[in-house]
Amino acid sequence: MSMAERKPDPASWIIAMVSGLVLCGLFVLGKGALLRIGIPAAATCVALSLYFRKPPVYLEFALWTWLLTPFIRRVVDWRVGFADPNLTLLTPFLVSFASWLRMFVSLHLCFAPRV
Numbered sequence: 001m002s003m004a005e006r007k008p009d010p011a012s013w014i015i016a017m018v019s020g021l022v023l024c025g026l027f028v029l030g031k032g033a034l035l036r037i038g039i040p041a042a043a044t045c046v047a048l049s050l051y052f053r054k055p056p057v058y059l060e061f062a063l064w065t066w067l068l069t070p071f072i073r074r075v076v077d078w079r080v081g082f083a084d085p086n087l088t089l090l091t092p093f094l095v096s097f098a099s100w101l102r103m104f105v106s107l108h109l110c111f112a113p114r115v
Contacts, residue, residue, distance in 0.1 A: 012049045012057070019046055032080030039072065040091045047095040051102075058098070066092040 019042035026035040043065055050058035073088040 009053050012046070012053055015049045016046050019043075027076070027079060030080055032076065032083070035076055035080065036083065036087045039076070039088045040094050043091045044094045044098070047098040051098040062092070062095050062099070065095045 023035065023038055023042055026038055047058060047061060047065075050061050069089065069091045072091075073086055076088060077083070077086070
């Protein structure tokens with residue numbers, strides 16, 4: 001895979017940077033409830049953007065999400081306090097769900113009645 005295939009397009013970069021800035025702002029301001037909802041939402045938006053534009057980059061993003069989510073949850077808990085039902089831990093599942101969307105669409109088309 002060449003570097004040109006791995007480089008995300010500008011729209012993916014914009015989505016990732018805006019999401020990152022919003023999450024950093026919420027972290028600095030100590031808005032725990034919004035941060036715990038914002039992390040999965042932002043990661044899912046970035047994942048969908050990458051999946052439909054650059055699937056190899058999406059795969060790397062998904063693997064890094066699975067690796068870093070427990071650490072991010074601990075940092076958020078350290079900053080704003082522990083909360084047992086933490087939505088941050090849903091992040092890797094939501095990111096991985098982006099690839100399942102295509103499978104569901106393919107299955108639907110496969111089993112759709114042909115006229």
